[in-house]
Amino acid sequence: GAGVSQSPRYKVTKRGQDVALRCDPISGHVSLYWYRQALGQGPEFLTYFNYEAQQDKSGLPNDRFSAERPEGSISTLTIQRTEQRDSAMYRCASSLDRAASYEQYFGPGTRLTVT
Amino acid sequence: AQSVTQLGSHVSVSEGALVLLRCNYSSSVPPYLFWYVQYPNQGLQLLLKYTSAATLVKGINGFEAEFKKSETSFHLTKPSAHMSDAAEYFCAVRLDTGGFKTIFGAGTRLFVKA
Numbered sequence: 001g002a003g004v005s006q007s008p009r010y011k012v013t014k015r016g017q018d019v020a021l022r023c024d025p026i027s028g029h030v031s032l033y034w035y036r037q038a039l040g041q042g043p044e045f046l047t048y049f050n051y052e053a054q055q056d057k058s059g060l061p062n063d064r065f066s067a068e069r070p071e072g073s074i075s076t077l078t079i080q081r082t083e084q085r086d087s088a089m090y091r092c093a094s095s096l097d098r099a100a101s102y103e104q105y106f107g108p109g110t111r112l113t114v115t
Numbered sequence: 116a117q118s119v120t121q122l123g124s125h126v127s128v129s130e131g132a133l134v135l136l137r138c139n140y141s142s143s144v145p146p147y148l149f150w151y152v153q154y155p156n157q158g159l160q161l162l163l164k165y166t167s168a169a170t171l172v173k174g175i176n177g178f179e180a181e182f183k184k185s186e187t188s189f190h191l192t193k194p195s196a197h198m199s200d201a202a203e204y205f206c207a208v209r210l211d212t213g214g215f216k217t218i219f220g221a222g223t224r225l226f227v228k229a
Contacts, residue, residue, distance in 0.1 A: 004158070033217070040124070042205050042219030043159070056216060091158065100147040100209040101166045104217065106158035 002026070004107035006092050012113045013082055021077045021110045025094030032075050033104060034067055037089040049075060050098050082114045117142040117208045121220035129228045134178075134193040136223045138206030141187065148189045149207040149217070150180055159205065165189060176200070201227045 005024045013019050025032050031050050035043035045059040052072040060066070064082075069075040079086055089111050093104040122137040140146060148165040163174025170182045180191045189206060206220040 031215075035219075040221070042119075042207075042222050043217075045216040045218070048215065059216070093159075098215045100215065101164075103161050103164070106151075106160070108156070108158045 004092055004094050004105050006090075006107040006110050008110060009108060010111045010113075012115060015082060015084060015114055017082055018078065018080045019082055019112065021079075021090050021112070023075045023077070023092030023094075023107060025073065025075070025092070026105055027073075029094035029096055029105075030072075031095045031098040031102075032069055033093045033095075034075070034077050035091040035093065037091055037109070039088075043091055046077070048098070055098070079112075082112075084114045087112055087114045117146060117210060117218050119206050119208050119218055119220035121204075121206050121223050123223055124221065125224050125226065127226040127228060128196045130198055131195050134191070134196045134200065134225065136191040136204050136206075136225065138180075138189045138191065138220060139187055140189060140206075140208045142208060142210065144210060146208045146210055148180075148182060149209065150174065150178070150189075150191050151205045151207060151219075152176075153203045153205065153222075155202075162191070162204075196225075196227050198227050198229065201225055 007022045033048040034046040037043045047057040049069040064080045067077045089109045091109045093106045095102045095104045118141045120139045150162040151159040163172045165182045173179045203224045209217045
């Protein structure tokens with residue numbers, strides 16, 4: 001079946017603009033995670049959802065970042081008033097359940113460049 | 116709080132040689148440990164995971180890792196490197212409590228020489 005998909009794959013935006021990054025998880029997966037990966041670093045946790053409920057948003061850097069998953073499936077990560085330091089690869093992952101033993105399946109990521 | 120340290124941001128081996136990628140973790144409770152591989156322009160793919168069932172874990176593509184509680188280590192090995200193993204490898208730790216978040220190491224890029 002289809003894996004985790006993310007769109008757009010690449011996004012170039014000007015400083016100060018808002019961007020919305022989309023994640024479509026594997027069908028039936030309850031848990032959805034967002035990560036940010038800077039060049040040369042490992043993925044850094046941003047937030048996660050169980051069904052439509054945002055369970056943990058402790059990794060969101062500031063209030064310009066927000067995420068939603070209104071129907072418990074597709075999720076959108078929104079960055080308002082983008083800054084150059086927001087440039088990174090944004091990765092989404094989903095899993096059947098939030099328990100640690102369940103594998104997370106990662107999407108290909110969205111490369112965001114803020115000019 | 117848990118953390119992960121990967122020793123060596125770059126490792127270079129010859130084709131056919133042993134691959135050893137090091138990972139040490141810090142956790143106040145027994146963790147779940149993972150190794151992921153990332154090929155260029157692709158998402159992360161799970162290689163193997165430790166979930167307390169057995170200390171020696173076998174994964175895909177001939178990789179294996181051994182959980183050593185006394186050394187807080189989870190090093191990744193492969194007896195004989197293949198050119199197709201060239202990629203970036205990430206060690207990660209996760210707890211079943213708290214926030215269920217996964218903490219990744221900074222990654223080790225593996226180069227395989229012909």
